[in-house]
Amino acid sequence: MSDVEKLDVPQGTLDLMILTILVREPMHGYGISQRLAALSHDHFHVNPGSLFPSLYRLEQDGRLKADWRPTENNRRARYYRLTAAGRRQLERHRKRWDRVSFAVRSVLEGA
Amino acid sequence: MTLLHRLISMLRWVIHRSRAERELNDEMEVFVDMVAADRMRDGVPAADARRAAVLHLGGVEQAKERVRSARHGAWLDAAARDVRHGLRMCIRNPTFSLLAILTLAIGVAGTTVMLALIQGVLLRPLPVLDQDRLIVAWKDLRTLGDARYPFGATEIEAVADASRLLVNAAGVSAHGVGRSVMIENSVSSFVNDALVTGGFFDVLGVRPLLGRTIARADDVEGTEQVLVISHGLWQRRYGGSRDVLGHRVMLSERPFTIVGVMPPDVDYPSGVEVWRTTRSVPTTGPFGDAARREVNLIGRLRPDVTIAQATSELTTLSEQLDANAAPDTPVGLRPVVRSFEDVVVGDVRTSLVALLTAVVLVLLIASANAANLLLMRGESRRGELAVRAALGAGRGTLVRQLFVESLVLALAAGAVGLAVTWWSLKTLLPLLPDGLPRVESIRIDATVVVSTIAVAFVTALLAGLVPALLSLKADLVSHLRSGGIRGVTGPSGRDGRRILVIGQVALAVIIVAGAGLLIRSVLRLQSVDMGLPVDRLMLVNLDMPQAKYADRERRAQFLDDMMSQLESVSSIAAATPVNVSPFTGQGWDVPKFTAEGQSVEQAAANAPLNLESVHANYFDTFQVPLVRGRAFTAADREGSQDVAIVSGDIAARTWPGKDPIGKRLKMGDLPDPKPKWYTVVGVAATTRYRDLMRPRPTLYLPAAQFQMTAQMLALRTTAALDLVASLARDRVQAVDPDVRVIRVAPFTEMLEQPLARPRFNAFLLSVFGIAALLLSTIGLYAVMAAYVRQRDREIALRLALGATATAVRRFVLAEALWLAGLGAVIGLAGAAGATRLLRGMLFEVEPLDPSSIIGAALLLMAASALASYVPVRQATRADATAMLRSD
Numbered sequence: 001m002s003d004v005e006k007l008d009v010p011q012g013t014l015d016l017m018i019l020t021i022l023v024r025e026p027m028h029g030y031g032i033s034q035r036l037a038a039l040s041h042d043h044f045h046v047n048p049g050s051l052f053p054s055l056y057r058l059e060q061d062g063r064l065k066a067d068w069r070p071t072e073n074n075r076r077a078r079y080y081r082l083t084a085a086g087r088r089q090l091e092r093h094r095k096r097w098d099r100v101s102f103a104v105r106s107v108l109e110g111a
Numbered sequence: 112m113t114l115l116h117r118l119i120s121m122l123r124w125v126i127h128r129s130r131a132e133r134e135l136n137d138e139m140e141v142f143v144d145m146v147a148a149d150r151m152r153d154g155v156p157a158a159d160a161r162r163a164a165v166l167h168l169g170g171v172e173q174a175k176e177r178v179r180s181a182r183h184g185a186w187l188d189a190a191a192r193d194v195r196h197g198l199r200m201c202i203r204n205p206t207f208s209l210l211a212i213l214t215l216a217i218g219v220a221g222t223t224v225m226l227a228l229i230q231g232v233l234l235r236p237l238p239v240l241d242q243d244r245l246i247v248a249w250k251d252l253r254t255l256g257d258a259r260y261p262f263g264a265t266e267i268e269a270v271a272d273a274s275r276l277l278v279n280a281a282g283v284s285a286h287g288v289g290r291s292v293m294i295e296n297s298v299s300s301f302v303n304d305a306l307v308t309g310g311f312f313d314v315l316g317v318r319p320l321l322g323r324t325i326a327r328a329d330d331v332e333g334t335e336q337v338l339v340i341s342h343g344l345w346q347r348r349y350g351g352s353r354d355v356l357g358h359r360v361m362l363s364e365r366p367f368t369i370v371g372v373m374p375p376d377v378d379y380p381s382g383v384e385v386w387r388t389t390r391s392v393p394t395t396g397p398f399g400d401a402a403r404r405e406v407n408l409i410g411r412l413r414p415d416v417t418i419a420q421a422t423s424e425l426t427t428l429s430e431q432l433d434a435n436a437a438p439d440t441p442v443g444l445r446p447v448v449r450s451f452e453d454v455v456v457g458d459v460r461t462s463l464v465a466l467l468t469a470v471v472l473v474l475l476i477a478s479a480n481a482a483n484l485l486l487m488r489g490e491s492r493r494g495e496l497a498v499r500a501a502l503g504a505g506r507g508t509l510v511r512q513l514f515v516e517s518l519v520l521a522l523a524a525g526a527v528g529l530a531v532t533w534w535s536l537k538t539l540l541p542l543l544p545d546g547l548p549r550v551e552s553i554r555i556d557a558t559v560v561v562s563t564i565a566v567a568f569v570t571a572l573l574a575g576l577v578p579a580l581l582s583l584k585a586d587l588v589s590h591l592r593s594g595g596i597r598g599v600t601g602p603s604g605r606d607g608r609r610i611l612v613i614g615q616v617a618l619a620v621i622i623v624a625g626a627g628l629l630i631r632s633v634l635r636l637q638s639v640d641m642g643l644p645v646d647r648l649m650l651v652n653l654d655m656p657q658a659k660y661a662d663r664e665r666r667a668q669f670l671d672d673m674m675s676q677l678e679s680v681s682s683i684a685a686a687t688p689v690n691v692s693p694f695t696g697q698g699w700d701v702p703k704f705t706a707e708g709q710s711v712e713q714a715a716a717n718a719p720l721n722l723e724s725v726h727a728n729y730f731d732t733f734q735v736p737l738v739r740g741r742a743f744t745a746a747d748r749e750g751s752q753d754v755a756i757v758s759g760d761i762a763a764r765t766w767p768g769k770d771p772i773g774k775r776l777k778m779g780d781l782p783d784p785k786p787k788w789y790t791v792v793g794v795a796a797t798t799r800y801r802d803l804m805r806p807r808p809t810l811y812l813p814a815a816q817f818q819m820t821a822q823m824l825a826l827r828t829t830a831a832l833d834l835v836a837s838l839a840r841d842r843v844q845a846v847d848p849d850v851r852v853i854r855v856a857p858f859t860e861m862l863e864q865p866l867a868r869p870r871f872n873a874f875l876l877s878v879f880g881i882a883a884l885l886l887s888t889i890g891l892y893a894v895m896a897a898y899v900r901q902r903d904r905e906i907a908l909r910l911a912l913g914a915t916a917t918a919v920r921r922f923v924l925a926e927a928l929w930l931a932g933l934g935a936v937i938g939l940a941g942a943a944g945a946t947r948l949l950r951g952m953l954f955e956v957e958p959l960d961p962s963s964i965i966g967a968a969l970l971l972m973a974a975s976a977l978a979s980y981v982p983v984r985q986a987t988r989a990d991a992t993a994m995l996r997s998d
Contacts, residue, residue, distance in 0.1 A: 028141070028145075029138060029141075029142050030141075030142050030145040030146065047169065048142060048167065048168045048169065048174065049168065049169040049173070049174050049177050050177075052138075052139075052142075052174060052177070052178045053177050053178050053180075053181030054181070056135075056178050056181060056182060057181050057182065060182055073148075075141065075144070075145075076141070077138075077141050077145070078134065078137070078138045078141070
């Protein structure tokens with residue numbers, strides 16, 4: 001871990017990031033938080049106290065499915081994977097995020 | 112995501128909770144392990160790595176809690192958890208729970224019983240159309256007494272025609288129900304009958320359950336007379352059979368046909384069993400056309416007409432009618448208009464409201480008691496609460512859980528209370544005094560159940576929330592740090608409990624004082640000097656065939672024969688005819704009289720008189736002493752000088768300081784060209800024959816000179832009453848087999864009726880008083896027990912330092928008596944204000960009667976001393992050295 005100050009995940013984007021990470025392959029909770037840190041070049045710091053509630057809610061809403069599988073270290077962990085509904089949700093979220101970030105960038109650059 | 116889907120997943124979560132909980136737990140463990148494993152790879156020692164991992168998660172339990180509360184249906188889950196937790200806490204502590212539930216149940220049951228009574232008697236609308244528009248009117252005699260002068264059927268008809276504010280009007284007997292003999296298939300019995308004019312039921316706007324009501328066309332003399340019967344009589348006598356219509360019965364010796372049955376709850380005039388027309392009473396009897404004259408007006412106002420407007424219109428109409436009134440009718444009397452509801456419910460409202468007030472005080476005491484118990488438990492649970500707060504339970508969660516716990520208790524208490532209510536109503540209703548209006552409509556209905564739940568809920572709020580907040584007020588973490596698991600009570604809790612106990616004692620003093628006042632009233636009433644040797648008197652009710660005894664001479668002869676026949680029985684000392692039953696308040700009135708020499712103004716100030724038309728042996732039979740002058744004799748007959756005997760109070764008021772013998776008086780207060788003067792020949796002691804509550808100034812006239820309608824005789828006996836009863840029956844048969852003896856009853860039995868309501872009120876308030884006393888004593892006991900427990904170390908120290916057991920007991924007792932005493936003093940002040948509510952229910956006892964109020968305070972003090980006895984003993988029994996060593 002670096003000493004650079006970590007950013008909190010922007011409000012409302014945690015679900016989008018979780019879904020994105022899980023597109024590639026099923027992953028357990030710790031793996032998701034690690035992957036998130038790595039993909040954001042260690043800028044994002046996700047509090048597990050926020051991560052797990054999000055995971056459980058996405059699961060409860062049918063976006064994710066979870067099952068217990070052995071890890072590479074031969075332990076058992078709860079792996080989350082995307083459902084069809086999760087993929088659709090990701091598409092929608094992504095499109096909206098694209099528009100939001102385009103709009104924000106336009107405003108900032110136009111100013 | 113559809114709503115349905117969400118609902119299903121919510122349910123799935125709730126249903127598969129235990130599996131989900133296990134999974135959540137495992138997942139958190141795995142997470143911590145993985146984080147720790149990473150740290151260890153970086154060279155951190157195992158123990159440190161694990162602690163860091165838990166810290167990273169933000170605490171295992173806390174993280175789990177966050178996941179749980181992020182789920183849909185989390186609130187449902189939380190509520191279920193709270194209720195389960197509440198139940199668990201209640202079960203874990205059965206003594207506490209039982210005590211709290213019982214305490215609350217007493218309060219809830221008392222309140223619901225009173226609410227059921229009030230709902231039935233006062234609040235449930237009367238079974239008439241638009242009761243707010245119904246009025247009852249009579250005329251005021253403008254005298255000191257409460258004498259009401261009736262309108263009369265003829266005037267009511269005239270008023271109904273002329274009025275622009277009344278939709279319609281009818282007449283109803285001014286004296287309420289009468290008692291008449293009803294014969295059906297040669298079985299005779301009494302029924303309560305009410306005389307009404309034809310349009311009566313149309314004015315009320317009630318529809319019959321069966322058949323029809325009494326139409327105007329029925330209110331004609333000579334035709335076949337019709338009867339409408341009450342629901343109660345229909346059930347009792349005819350088993351609710353539809354065949355009742357068309358039944359022919361004899362009532363007061365005239366044939367009637369039953370044409371209709373009223374729905375339940377139609378109880379006007381109060382106690383009525385049959386309604387018949389005023390014209391169904393023969394005018395040839397001794398009362399002439401009194402049935403037509405002595406009716407009050409019942410009318411329906413047009414919408415938005417006020418009682419004041421109606422009064423002024425009736426006054427105007429009445430003045431117009433006075434102008435062409437018959438010469439012997441009184442004129443210039445002012446109409447009095449009351450709402451129908453007022454007339455029906457009457458004075459019961461005061462006593463019900465007073466009783467409800469008392470029971471609400473009991474409920475408050477019960478709540479205080481429950482609050483006290485919860486507070487104490489809150490203190491002993493402070494350790495538990497602190498631990499749970501440290502483990503991540505939010506303050507809101509804790510308060511919510513404490514509240515749900517008391518709600519569970521209160522609901523249990525509500526259920527127990529409802530059962531007790533059901534049982535007490537079943538027990539109480541038969542005990543209710545006769546003449547309490549609308550008893551039929553008292554029952555447990557939805558409103559009562561809802562109010563029980565509401566009462567239970569409010570109780571939970573009072574009893575649960577205050578202690579919950581108080582016990583959280585102190586800083587829980589510092590409590591943990593101080594190592595105090597065995598509760599060291601914060602000052603807030605102790606003061607709160609002291610205040611609760613003081614309040615309980617104060618409230619209990621008020622209720623007990625009220626009960627004391629009512630009990631003293633009843634005792635006074637029971638022992639009041641009636642001026643009659645009540646326990647040796649009996650009343651024989653006769654049914655004399657009207658046709659046979661319409662003739663006055665014949666009637667007088669029969670009564671004379673009866674008297675001599677009865678007096679020939681050795682155990683009957685004397686017998687005399689009387690016109691009305693004793694202690695009913697019923698009788699004949701002389702609303703106005705003038706003493707010779709009085710001006711019209713002076714006469715107007717005279718009190719109305721009770722009139723008794725009596726035989727010569729009346730005073731001897733009742734052993735009423737004649738203070739002056741003589742009794743009537745056989746020489747006082749028609750044609751000789753008109754004489755009178757007056758009660759002592761009239762004599763003293765009318766001719767103060769003078770000898771009343773030889774003075775003359777006449778009825779009425781207006782100048783009269785041909786006055787009929789009665790010469791006073793005797794002065795009798797006052798009696799309460801007519802009215803138990805107060806002796807009425809009475810004018811006695813000789814039956815031979817006035818009139819006698821007696822259908823009953825009073826006997827004074829020297830033997831057992833039941834023996835005399837059968838002898839009396841035989842003698843009546845011997846004189847005339849056509850005369851039936853309806854009832855032979857001792858006077859003491861007739862005292863029951865006027866005593867019933869005061870006794871009932873005293874009984875109910877005593878029950879509340881006992882409940883209040885018990886509850887507040889328990890409350891004080893609990894507080895003292897806790898007080899001793901909390902100070903056991905101090906007490907042990909004192910003992911170890913050489914204080915005697917007596918000294919320690921004295922100082923503990925002083926604390927108890929200080930609390931009780933303060934409560935009693937506050938209660939005294941409260942009682943002084945609250946007992947005023949009872950004023951109308953008291954008999955010869957002042958609302959501030961010191962022996963009742965101070966007695967109540969002393970009783971509470973004594974009970975408190977008793978309640979603290981056990982804790983005081985415990986204070987010194989504990990082994991002092993063991994106690995000191997224990998920490």
